Amino acid sequence: MTKILIIDDEKAIRKTLIEILNFEGYKTDEASDGEEGLKKFSEKTYDLVLCDIKMPKLDGIEFLEKAKMLNADVPIIMISGHGNIDTAVEAVKKGAFDYISKPPDLNRLLITLRNATEKQDLVTQTKVLKRKVGKVQEMVGVSGSIQKIKDTIEKVAPTDARVLITGENGVGKELVARWIHEKSNRNTGPMVEVNCAAIPGELIESELFGHEKGSFTSAMKQRIGKFEQANGGTLFLDEIGDMSLSAQAKVLRALQEGKISRVGAEKDINVDVRVVAATNKDLLKEVEAKNFRLDLYHRLGVIIIHVPALNERREDVDHLVNYFLELIAQEYGQTIKQIEPKAMEALRGYDWSGNIRELRNVVERLIILSGKTITLEDVELYVLPRS
Numbered sequence: 001m002t003k004i005l006i007i008d009d010e011k012a013i014r015k016t017l018i019e020i021l022n023f024e025g026y027k028t029d030e031a032s033d034g035e036e037g038l039k040k041f042s043e044k045t046y047d048l049v050l051c052d053i054k055m056p057k058l059d060g061i062e063f064l065e066k067a068k069m070l071n072a073d074v075p076i077i078m079i080s081g082h083g084n085i086d087t088a089v090e091a092v093k094k095g096a097f098d099y100i101s102k103p104p105d106l107n108r109l110l111i112t113l114r115n116a117t118e119k120q121d122l123v124t125q126t127k128v129l130k131r132k133v134g135k136v137q138e139m140v141g142v143s144g145s146i147q148k149i150k151d152t153i154e155k156v157a158p159t160d161a162r163v164l165i166t167g168e169n170g171v172g173k174e175l176v177a178r179w180i181h182e183k184s185n186r187n188t189g190p191m192v193e194v195n196c197a198a199i200p201g202e203l204i205e206s207e208l209f210g211h212e213k214g215s216f217t218s219a220m221k222q223r224i225g226k227f228e229q230a231n232g233g234t235l236f237l238d239e240i241g242d243m244s245l246s247a248q249a250k251v252l253r254a255l256q257e258g259k260i261s262r263v264g265a266e267k268d269i270n271v272d273v274r275v276v277a278a279t280n281k282d283l284l285k286e287v288e289a290k291n292f293r294l295d296l297y298h299r300l301g302v303i304i305i306h307v308p309a310l311n312e313r314r315e316d317v318d319h320l321v322n323y324f325l326e327l328i329a330q331e332y333g334q335t336i337k338q339i340e341p342k343a344m345e346a347l348r349g350y351d352w353s354g355n356i357r358e359l360r361n362v363v364e365r366l367i368i369l370s371g372k373t374i375t376l377e378d379v380e381l382y383v384l385p386r387s
Helices: 011-023 034-043 060-070 085-093 106-134 144-156 173-182 204-209 245-257 283-288 294-300 314-332 341-348 355-369 376-382
Strands: 003-007 027-031 048-052 076-080 098-101 163-166 191-195 234-238 274-279 303-306
Touching: 003 011, 003 034, 011 027, 011 106, 027 034, 034 048, 034 060, 048 060, 048 106, 060 076, 060 085, 076 085, 076 106, 085 098, 098 106, 144 173, 144 303, 163 173, 173 191, 173 234, 173 274, 204 245, 245 294, 283 294, 314 341, 314 355, 341 376, 355 376
Parallel strands: 003 027, 003 048, 048 076, 076 098, 163 274, 163 303, 191 234, 234 274
Antiparallel strands: none
């Protein structure tokens, strides 16, 4: 059922709109001014907003600007009894779906709501298809650190500069790497990922550079390495701090000369690869401990992007929770569940030691185990540690 937030300082107008829309099968919520409306918009999920322009505390245009920063996809229809062409144009320029004068014509209102709902459905379907095809999730958050990362990606992605992404496990380093590739000039080429921590030290060179048949005991046939597979695209070296020193030397040569050699081969192979690396370790400390090459560190770290822990950007928790509520509901083919403000507050104060990966798992758990609305009791029962 489509859920509509009605924001108007006139109680009679709100009551009339609620009666009409409820009769037409819409679910409604209300706010008496822009400030209350913005608070509800940030805490709950709505399919559509009807917003007056002339209001105390926060007027409709100010609400529109702030709401679009929180969620640009929700259609917002402006309504006003003090309207003129300039106001309507300004509202549409700032992202309003449409503008309706008071008292609203019932047929015009219902047609506009239907059109806005259809547009929202198309936006949602497009996002789902893009995720299925591109498999690149959104980078969700409004914190300064996330905005800085997005700005850096926009500047760096079109170049061939190597990037080193740092941060704790689960913060989304792989997502940053995927967006660098997605926004680069190499996005029609492959993005090949290698988890350096998951490959035994004796096999990492074969994994990266390939090998010739018979080059070692278990080499029963020729193998093409990740560098060759990523030719013309991006090679993502995850957890590079766990790579052996011998493999580091070969990676350094590949970066310096644009050439690799398969294990057991005598001939060099030219490769055109952009390398993006990630680590949860302090590589300079690893250099001091002689576990990592300083020259490789400088080759990889042309641009360094640090992804902060979720506990360092708690203002993003609400947005991430709502994002995963929608995403997981789509994956399960279910209606999006609402979450009570007190439940959201509890999640905001939780110690997210597992970062975004843990948050996603928690949201999925709450969707499965809670009722129609996720309550504080659900969070206390299924999320918070028991004393």
